[in-house]
Amino acid sequence: MKKFYYSSCSLEAPHAGIILDDILTSKKEGDTVYLGYCHCALSACFMNLSGHRSICKFCHYMYDQYKKKYGDGVNMMPIHYEDMAHQDRSLVFGESESIRVFKYRGVEIGSSVLSMYYDITRDLDMANWEGFIRWALPLINNLCDFVDYVYQLLTELKPDQVLIYNGRLFENRLFYDIAKVMGIKFVSLEGVGGHIEPYKKIRFVGEWPLNIELYGRMVEDLWKNSPESLEEKTRKASTFYEKRRNGILVFDTRVYTKDQQKDLLPEGFDVSLTNIAIYNSSQDEIAALGDEWQKGNLFTSQYEAIEFMLEHAKPSIHFYLRIHPNLKGVTHKAHTDLYNLSKHPNITIIPPDSKVSSYALMDACDKVITFGSSTGVEASYWGKPSILVGRSFYEMTGACYHMKNRDELVSAINTDLPAKERLGALKYAYFVLDRKYSVDESNIDIDVRYRHMRWDFFSTSYFKIHHSDWLFQLYYFYYCILGTKFNNGLLNFPWPKR
Template structure:
């Protein structure tokens, strides 16, 4: 049996820029090794669905397999199919595989727990978990048979990638996980999970101190752009808000502004993000806050994150259904209330894994973070494990919140620059006029494959129970059609 030093798991190849990242990493590996030492591992769709094809639509699997095969043919490497190593036993596997499957489902539904899922999504979750187990077992066997020394994997958070990563980790070999920021800035971690918060902070510091003056300018622009509804490393979610409008506030009380977040990206990471704090359910923590803080002293405004439009998790419904209190106001995701106008007026800002933590720190606000967050290790605010600890802190400082020390915002500036600027060089990988290329090679996606995937995407979207007569939904349909015609990848349904 041939031996291979490297293997690349060509998952999600029907999606760009994933396919182009696969190809770029293979070509770069060939510069330090040779074609005969690199093996391509292709999912042939026989284990079930994946993150981009959760229902396991055969047509989507076919075109994904076709594109993965093309990557191997262009680079001249040998490839094998996962199903050639189909496991007979799928009983014992790491518990983390379930988290990977749930992370895939949460990316579509924004679910915070299984109870948020409809019967359809519970069925999909079960399928993805089983597929993940089979993938894990198969890749472990491939590693053993071909004596693989290092496995390259896209992202490593979703069901199939998580399975591959855990197979490498539990086989005692190296793994490298990669992705892009802003759709064009590649980055890669070796033997460290891609979402590890401490690794991100370490890289943020190294990047900042290469040129502190320029890095600070980048960060300041980031904070100003966010406030002024401009896109940064992600789309602006506040562009429908009325600048400067904060609504009616009781100025005789201390204003606590609570910002919710859609934390599906972090909730199911398990140990991947290197933070050991116990997870919290936002609705329960907010309920504790509003029922335990004295109403005569505190005005509480809850700003639901604008990217949660259409999300119907039980937690979000619980926030909307909080007991009516004179000192509590809840603003829905589509409210015109300006998130930053509220920030300016706040005596204290409370967040849950939200990036507005960075902004609250930069704008010199008293920042409180409840539960685990990728920003809590930055020490830019007061971190609490639960609302009860936070309540004790606020009560102890009642009527003197303005005397609490505002923590240094330097780390917020450092991390903002990282979000906007960091990348790991990947020779040949580029994005020109919305088209991804690797050394001028393009991997166009079949227009037919995208058309055939529309019914599945519509079904998945409708399971989220959107208002199909809303302008929001109609806009999604029109942009999807435009994407297919132009060959672009906004992929918003």
Template sequence: MKGIDRILTKYPSLKSVAFFHSHILWPSHFETELELMEKFQDKGIAGVNFVCNDVLKSCDLNATSEIDTCSKCIQIRRKGLRLAQSSFKSIPVKFKVHAFYFPKGISVDEFKSTHYKNFDVGYAVLSTIVSRYRDPYITIGKYRSEIEVLVKNAIGLYEFFVEQLTLIQPDLVVLFNGRYAYTRALLRACEVVGIKYFTHERGANQTKYMLFENTLPHDLAYFEKCMKTSWEGGIHPVSEKIEIAKRFYENRRMGKSQSWFSFTENQIPDLLPVEWNANDYNVVFFLSSEDEFIAIGDQWVSPLFTTQLDGLEYIFSKQADIENFKYYIRIHPNSRSAVEFVKKVSQLESDQIRIILPESPISTYQLLFNANKVVTFGSTVGIEAAFWGIPSINLGVSFYKQLNVTYNPASRENVIPMLTDRKLPPKNKSGTYRYAYHLSTFGYQFEIYYPESLMSGRYRGYNLQAIPRLSQIAFANHIKRPVFINRLLTKAEVKLRYYLHLRRTFGR
């Protein structure tokens, strides 16, 4: 089924739709919206585009509101809408900055619960900040000035969307992801006004996109429902589904990119730690990026440990020095920039515990296949271990937790006995097929956008992301077409802003 067919099957009387073009500089997401827009137009469905003209200061794409980034974003949008021959009306985002006070010294957990009406603005803003800095030890004081800007703008944007949706009354809204500060403002506005929405994200691979009906992409119950639908329906017989699932695990073992980049491609395939001893009982911890699920929502908060470090410290404070028992902790390769996290984990190293740093060439899969037992906090390696017949303990929240393919301790007290049990057998792996088949096939095939890689592609033959930034464009062209702001500037103002931009960027 095509993406547009999925929408029209659910909403056959659809007459109008609204888009918010929020993440234009993140490849494939704006192109997804353009494709859907064209499809709606072909069906005679009208709509509007909510667009930013240098209004949303400190956004996900442009944290410091650089002129050349705003310029590129607007130029891509205009070019894309022309390529799509958009008949939708473009409505510029306009809002009043809302004053919103939160006390000094507020904790992250307290801030997470911060709401403005039905808008969980605390979680939304944290999601943007965490993604921006990849900082698992975020404090509100550390980023307070940026957080204040995001909170005030997000609330102002929420009120703008509530007003516009109430006025326009579209039948449906389409937006990217929905977990960030500004997109979640629209998502919550839809909910309070009573308008249905679809969030969109990448699909199983670079040739697909996915639609999530009235929810966020990380909704656990929604994922489980989609996984069940994929397995019980679909175009493949069960035998072929199993083969597709097997290829999923084989491809991951070989470091092939699927829906995102492979983090094992720079590792040496057969490399194990020099001190590895096959006669020991080797337990390997595979960590996730510590910041990955900090600010998605309460359903991703582990009932056992608040963080992976919390879990590691608890385990090794309780763990006696058992003879021939060795622990290896593989810090996720994507955690290179999480300096403080890496430092704290590294402090756990001892004669019994070996830390493998993010940049280490030691092979993740060589560790996996030689481990007597695998422990994760929700990492995909947890279900991969189950597929390969290795006992797997999951201490966190994951998309596969309900499949009964990993051991999921009910309490902290259950962790150590499970960890030290040398006779713990692997779980039945039948559920691993359902998970892998869904991740191999979910989403809808692009028909107009042609992806050339995860980060580039062509929309109607044109690479939108190749449009140059302001600093790469001849200055003379700028004076003729000052498209990067929401009002016409005099030549003097353009020159001044461009001069200041050059000073900031190039020191001249």
């Protein structure tokens, strides 16, 4: 089999390690392997948002290191800016929606650029529109040139399979879209774990990791095909929910309930009413997931959805809106507008820094409504009727009542609902925690170890120069810290610190 891999940056971890690891697997299997990689093909990437040439120089140097260590039998293909034909398309965008819908030759360039922007800035309001446009316009033009080049490259190579890491952001999303247009088999490589456990590699065949239908099928397949007993699967899956309720880090980067007071309910909680808890999500995070996560949505915003529910609920129903703790300090309009809902008498708003216990509220309420956060599937596990308004990775498990239209939502709010069986919630958690059956065996250590100094010191088995972690860090400091401090990038933008 002829396989084409693409790597957007040699300095991303575990991204680079996962690609290198999969290449070694393909070599073992006798495949013909091509590795295309950015050699200033694009003016920016996730690791180098402002296009600093010092970072690019170090990135190229590390690809040379990879070639020496892992490149035997691999066709290394650096892609240069000069390799592409360049056109001035005179693109004009008047507002973010016009960028979001922008496609070029079947590639969702606009949404992938916005996805990255929302991910970094959380600026749904596009408050710095002029600065964003100055950064985005040359990049979008550059991406269109890159799309033309990749179509020609894949036409000439005729690979049987195209493989990338993830695929959500602009730097490599085009390979996913182009593979679909050209009818080439596609695989997205992804890392699971990290933070409190070693990274493992997982493959998403035919789609990228954010594809809800593929994710649902993988959840179902693992539960069905795992050799472990039902009792053991149930035991393992249950630990996910028990740890989260007890404020123990599972695989997240932080525990959002650690500042909440156990068993504390909102003041004036009235048990004589039908009480419904609404747990909102960070809307900027959902927007950053891309267009697929907007398909089938019943409302344009969470504010619109909640107001609709308030206006169509029986008088005997009271809502409690638990605003996600992750929104503390976030000032975009999608968040601040939520507080205007207090004009309705049938809702109590719990701010993100409130000490009210999210789990005590869940236990005390009759139903739970979410917009895709894990609280929805947690509520199902703990025996609460859980209503999902929007999209979620667990929507295909049957753990929640997934609303298909507004009439269905009105009925779900106003009528008695039995809790769903725990099975769907167990299937989801079992997949999320699995590091044995759905992941691949590694050829190299792909894990990342962090030490926090004046900058983040991170070591891997592949980030080495002459077998030395410290020499890599010295180079990294010189090129990526000092090199960017004293020199402007090609695409200047006041990015917040990541």
